[in-house]
Amino acid sequence: MFKLFFQKEKKVEKLIYAYLENFNLSCEAFQKAIFSCINDPYCEEFNFLKNQTHKYESKADDIKNELNNLMYGKILIPDSREDIMRLILALDKIPGIMETVLSMIKYQHLLLPNHMIPDLRDLIDASMKACRIIPLQVNCLVKKEKGIREFMKQVDQKESYCDHIEKKLIKSVFNSDMDPFLKLQLRDLILKLGDISDQADRVSKRMNILALKRQV
Amino acid sequence: MVSLLGGIFMGWALGANDASNVFGTAVGARMMKFWTAAILAAFFVLLGSVISGQAGIETLQGLTTFELSQAVIASVAAALAVSIMTLAGWPVSTSQAVVGAIIGVGIMNHQLNISGLGKVAACWFTTPIGGALIAFALYKVCAFFYNRVKMSLFTSDRLMKIGFVIFGSYGAYALGANNVANVTAVFVGAGKLTVFQAALIGGASIALGILTFSRHVMETVGNKLVKLDPFSALMVSISLGLTIHIYTLIGVPVSSSQAIIGGLLGIGIIKGTNTVSRATLRGIFLAWFLTPVIACALALTLFFITHLEYVGP
Numbered sequence: 071m072f073k074l075f076f077q078k079e080k081k082v083e084k085l086i087y088a089y090l091e092n093f094n095l096s097c098e099a100f101q102k103a104i105f106s107c108i109n110d111p112y113c114e115e116f117n118f119l120k121n122q123t124h125k126y127e128s129k130a131d132d133i134k135n136e137l138n139n140l141m142y143g144k145i146l147i148p149d150s151r152e153d154i155m156r157l158i159l160a161l162d163k164i165p166g167i168m169e170t171v172l173s174m175i176k177y178q179h180l181l182l183p184n185h186m187i188p189d190l191r192d193l194i195d196a197s198m199k200a201c202r203i204i205p206l207q208v209n210c211l212v213k214k215e216k217g218i219r220e221f222m223k224q225v226d227q228k229e230s231y232c233d234h235i236e237k238k239l240i241k242s243v244f245n246s247d248m249d250p251f252l253k254l255q256l257r258d259l260i261l262k263l264g265d266i267s268d269q270a271d272r273v274s275k276r277m278n279i280l281a282l283k284r285q286v
Numbered sequence: 287m288v289s290l291l292g293g294i295f296m297g298w299a300l301g302a303n304d305a306s307n308v309f310g311t312a313v314g315a316r317m318m319k320f321w322t323a324a325i326l327a328a329f330f331v332l333l334g335s336v337i338s339g340q341a342g343i344e345t346l347q348g349l350t351t352f353e354l355s356q357a358v359i360a361s362v363a364a365a366l367a368v369s370i371m372t373l374a375g376w377p378v379s380t381s382q383a384v385v386g387a388i389i390g391v392g393i394m395n396h397q398l399n400i401s402g403l404g405k406v407a408a409c410w411f412t413t414p415i416g417g418a419l420i421a422f423a424l425y426k427v428c429a430f431f432y433n434r435v436k437m438s439l440f441t442s443d444r445l446m447k448i449g450f451v452i453f454g455s456y457g458a459y460a461l462g463a464n465n466v467a468n469v470t471a472v473f474v475g476a477g478k479l480t481v482f483q484a485a486l487i488g489g490a491s492i493a494l495g496i497l498t499f500s501r502h503v504m505e506t507v508g509n510k511l512v513k514l515d516p517f518s519a520l521m522v523s524i525s526l527g528l529t530i531h532i533y534t535l536i537g538v539p540v541s542s543s544q545a546i547i548g549g550l551l552g553i554g555i556i557k558g559t560n561t562v563s564r565a566t567l568r569g570i571f572l573a574w575f576l577t578p579v580i581a582c583a584l585a586l587t588l589f590f591i592t593h594l595e596y597v598g599p
Contacts, residue, residue, distance in 0.1 A: 211439070
């Protein structure tokens with residue numbers, strides 16, 4: 071009988087899971103796009119996958135807005151409402167960063183130097199692994215399951231590893247004899263790529279705090 | 287009927303003020319719409335007054351035997367004391383105001399039930415302590431289960447919302463049952479009303495106060511309490527209902543404000559947070575002392591004025 075009274079809450083729950091599914095898809099599209107670009111910077115696949123990433127990013131915005139509207143309609147108790155909104159807003163920054171990275175490559179006609187490719191692959195791989203942990207952590211938070219702290223540790227490790235590669239890459243860029251303008255372009259790209267795991271780490275830590283807050 | 291206006295005014299003021307203790311948290315935190323809370327509170331206050339209000343009425347009217355004019359004096363003195371304290375911005379206990387006024391009239395009347403008075407005064411001190419103990423124990427027990435039960439965020443939220451409705455209604459029922467005596471007991475003592483009539487009229491006037499003038503107070507009190515997390519707020523709400531209900535069973539009208547402050551202190555002990563500041567506590571203790579004293583003094587003054595006789599030269 072209570073289901074009749076809590077239809078909107080059910081909708082919020084569905085939207086959260088829809089958002090997470092879309093988040094996973096955008097990570098997948100981003101990873102494929104950037105790897106296709108590493109292999110062949112002017113390939114058709116890159117453009118297609120870049121558009122796909124953009125599509126998922128837009129869909130994430132739509133879901134976020136729908137969630138916002140429902141929340142402002144006073145769904146859930148204020149604490150939960152605020153926690154969920156802040157979490158989704160923080161999480162939503164990641165697809166935004168991914169889209170920016172792809173745009174930088176496309177519109178600045180960036181060519182990734184061969185000697186940097188293994189490290190760049192590593193950086194992207196580790197960042198995406200960190201991102202894929204986030205939906206699992208959100209699921210734990212929503213369902214009040216154990217493992218949030220363990221997931222946080224995993225994301226933290228990935229983020230530290232990404233920081234390490236990021237520094238290594240920047241060092242290698244500035245140690246090379248490439249064009250100084252390209253050096254700056256590459257530095258920006260590397261920093262932006264590093265932002266993905268940084269943001270994932272922030273979201274993960276926020277979730278740990280929310281889980282602790284929910285313990286009475 | 288005109289003589290009852292003092293009591294009805296008292297009931298109205300009580301409803302306008304004390305409903306905030308019951309549903310303030312839920313409304314202030316926007317977990318419940320004001321009108322839902324007001325209608326629930328009004329309905330359950332009336333129900334509580336009629337079904338369980340007799341014991342408190344009998345205790346208060348047993349403190350002294352009044353004539354109608356004395357009952358009116360007690361009512362007006364109590365209402366004035368409440369108004370003065372409210373204007374001064376201090377927490378008000380209508381129970382203490384009424385008892386103080388009854389004492390004042392009783393002194394002038396040379397009819398005072400000291401043992402009954404002792405029972406009432408003892409309960410004033412034990413209300414916040416009882417509220418704190420109940421809130422403390424409730425929190426510990428419920429938190430033990432809440433932390434161990436695997437419950438999704440949404441289920442937990444639903445339970446919290448349902449809890450606020452159920453225990454808010456229970457608190458309103460207990461408030462009506464307990465506080466109706468403050469409103470109309472003096473008229474029973476004066477033989478103007480039967481216990482049932484007093485419960486009905488008192489309950490209706492409290493309900494009227496809730497429906498017409500409780501919005502502002504409810505939202506203000508609620509916003510002050512929102513510092514608490516929803517679970518703690520729910521525990522305070524349950525402890526308020528339980529505390530008042532226990533005193534209703536004993537047959538002593540107590541202050542819902544004191545009960546809720548007790549509940550907050552109980553949670554504050556667990557959380558280690560400043561849910562109630564020292565300045566607030568000082569104000570409460572001062573008000574506990576001043577409310578009955580002012581009401582008593584006003585009753586004495588009114589009694590004296592109304593009994594002045596012109597003596598010719």
